[in-house]
Each structure stands twice: as structure tokens, then as C-alpha cells.
Amino acid sequence: MDLPPVGLGTMGIDDPGAVATAVSVGYRHLDTARIYDNEAVVGDGLAAGLADGDLDRGDVTVATKLWTDDLAAGAVAPAARESADRLGVDAIDLLYVHRPRGDYDPETTLPAIDRVGDDGLVRNVGVSNFEVADLDRAIEVLGRPPAAHQTELHPLFLRPELLGHAREHGYPVVAYSPLAGGRVREIDAVAAVAEAHDATPEAVAIAWAAAKEPVVTIPKASSEAHLRANLAAADLELTDAEVAAIDAVEREEELFPE
Template identity: 90%
Template sequence: MDLPPVGLGTMRIDDPDPVATALSVGYRHLDTARIYDNEAVVGGGLAAGLADVDVERDDVTVATKLWIDDLAGEDVAPAARESADRLGVDAVDLLYVHRPRGDYDPEATLPALDRLVDDGLVRNVGVSNFETAELDRAIEVLGRPPAAHQTELHPLFFRPELLDHARDHGYPVVAYSPLAGGRVGEIDAVVEVAEAHDATPEAVAIAWATAKEPVVTVPKASSAAHLRANLAAAALELTDAEVAAIDAVEREEELFPE
């Protein structure tokens, strides 16, 4: 998929206004999930935003995810239909397997998702929080790479092997929690790079992530100022040395482990 460098993560957003504002300032990728319990909120913001800005529905990628108890073959279609209805869309642009756990069975779940593409309810099938072996199995069953792989990625945690896999197979990585849960301002290497560019640590974290081809990000923001700042951060150009300095940060601070 051709996704913009910065989209809107919506976990814990419970008001449609930030979603509508995001569209008005230029966002074209909205990311939610059934487990967030806010698909109707995102859908309300989408409808309000489209009514206020000169943008077509097809220009906005609306993504959601099936939770682990939605993944049995017979449950995929009803869950996806419920999500589309709550989002107020005829088709979900990108539907992820949220985690390969619970009722996930690649031989049943993935073909059920593929049938939704054939039926027009879903436009693209993605996966989230997969390991490389699970990605390989998904590619084998689907007969093609996923449309995208969403994974946690920020200066305190990222998996280089997942980026290598995406490059080898030609699909984007969607980085969630790129601001490390608000902790990027505590990371010395990030702060030093931010000071060198007269930028915020948050902007540097987003720029660092999007410098890693083929990564795009979905930071959460609510205020218009933060929405604009996150969107603009992808234009910040870091040197190879600055990227390497952040790469060298000691990690393993996973925010959302299994």
C-alpha cells in the first residue's frame, strides 16, 4: 500500500473532533481497532471531516483490526461487517489481524479475510504484531505479502529483522507508539538530535522512524497543534550519524508485550 508517512493512531481517542481535525490539517490515514472500542467515534470524525474538507472518501485510508476472538474463520466476516458499520464505510481500506493469537489459524483466518476482499467489504488485508515466521506463513497462505505489517516501533524498541523482511517482500511497516508512550523526551540521544535541529524530541522520533524505509507511523494526537506537529515531523531530515546515534540507544522497553 502507498501509505502517507504519518497517519493518526486513535487508541484512547473517545471524541470525534480530533479525527475531524486531523483530516482538516492533512491526515489521510486513520488507524483504529475493534479492541479500542472507538470505531464509531472514528467513523463520526471521518464523516464530519469529509463534510468539512475538500477530500474524497477514497483518498483516506481507514484501517481497523480484528481482535483475537474475531479470528475464527466463521467469525471474520460478521466482525468485519460490524466494524465497517461502526466506521460508517462501505469498505474497510485496510483490515488487520491484530495479533496472531486466540482464534487465529492462518489456514482459516487468512482465506476468510481474502474472501472479504473478493466481496468488496475489505480492500486490503494486513497483519499486526507478527514474528518473521508468522509473516512467512501468512505469505504462503495468501500467496502474496500482506498489504502492511503494523508493529511497535520507537527509539526504545524496534525489531530490525521485521524491517528487513518488509524490504525483502515489498510491503510497508506501520509503526505504532512511535513516541514511546510519551517517553522520547527522556532519551538523551533523541534530545541531543532535537536540540541540534531546534526541534522537539517527538518530531525527531517520528523523523527517525520514517527514515527507516519502508516505515510509516501512526502517532496518537488530539490537539490541532500536536496533529500539525506530528504531520510535519516527517519532513525533518536527520543525518545518517543522527539516525545511528538513536539506533544505538539501549532498548527492550516494549510497551505492548504479549
């Protein structure tokens, strides 16, 4: 998929106004999930944002995810329809397997999502929180790479093998929590690069992730100021040395393990 460098992560957002503002200031990729319990919020915000501007529905990529208890073959289509109804869309642009756990079985889950796509309800099939072996099996079953792989990625958590796999097979990596839950401000290397560019650590973290082909980011933000700042961070260019300095940060545990 051709996804913009910065989209909106919506976990924890419960105000449609924040989503509407995001659309109005230029966000063209909205990410939610059934387990976030805010698909209706995102849908209402999308509708308001489209109504206030000159955009068409097709200008904004809307993504959601099936939770682990939605992944049995017979559960996929009803769950996808419920999500589409809550989002207020005729079709979900990108539907992810949220985690390869619970009722997930690649042999039955992925073909079931494909069938929903054949019916026009889902435009693209993605995966989230997969390991390389899970990705390989998904490609084998689907007969093609996923449309996208969403995974946690920030200066304190990086999985180079996942990026290598995406490059090899030609699909984007969607980085969630790129600001490490606000902890990027505590990282000396990030702070030093931010000072050199007269930028915020948050902007540097987004720019660092975006420098890693084929990564796009979905930071969460609610206020207009933060929404605009995150979007503008895509234009910040770091040097190879600056990227390497952040790469050298000692890694910690992921924020959202299983």
C-alpha cells in the same frame, strides 16, 4: 500499500472532533481497532472531516483490526461488517489481524479475510504484531505479502529483522507508539538531535522512524497543535550520523507485549 509518512493512531481517542481536525489538517490515514471500542468515534470524525473539506472518501485510508476472538473463519465476515458499519464506510481500506493469537489459524483465518475482500467489504489484508515466522506463513497461505505489517517501533524498541523482512517482500511497516508513550523526551540521544535541529524530541522520533524504509508512523494526538506538529515531522531530515546515534540507544522492553 502507498501509505503517507504520518497517520493518526486513535487508541484512547473518544472525541470525534479530534479525528475531524486530523482530517482537516491533512491526515490521510486513520488507524483504529475493534478492541479500542472507538470505531464509531473514528467514523463520525471521518464523516465530519470529509464534510468540512473538499475530500472524497477515497482520499483517506481507514484501517481497523480484528481482535483475537474475531479470527475464527466463521467470525471474520460478521466482525468485518460490524466494523464497517461502525466506521460508516462501505469498505474497509485495510483490515488487520490484530495479533496471531486466540482463534487465529493462518490456514482458515487468512482465506476468510480474503473472501471478505472478494465481496468488496475489505480492500487490503494486513497483519499486526507478527513475528518473522508468522509473516512467512501468512505469505505462504495468501500467496502474496500482507498489504502492511503494523508493529511497535520507537527509539526504545526496534526489531531490525522485521524491517528486513518487509524490505525483502515489499510491504510497508506501520509503526505504532513511535513516541514511546511520551518517553522519547527522556532519551539523551533523541534530545541532542532535537536540540541540533531546533525541533521537539517527538518530531525527531517520528523522523527517525520514517528514515527507516519502509516505515510509516501512526502517532496518537488529539489537539490541533500536536496533530500539526506530528504531521510536519515527516519533513524533518536527519543525518546518517543522527540516525545511527538513536539506533545505538540501549533498547528496553516493548510497551505493549502480548
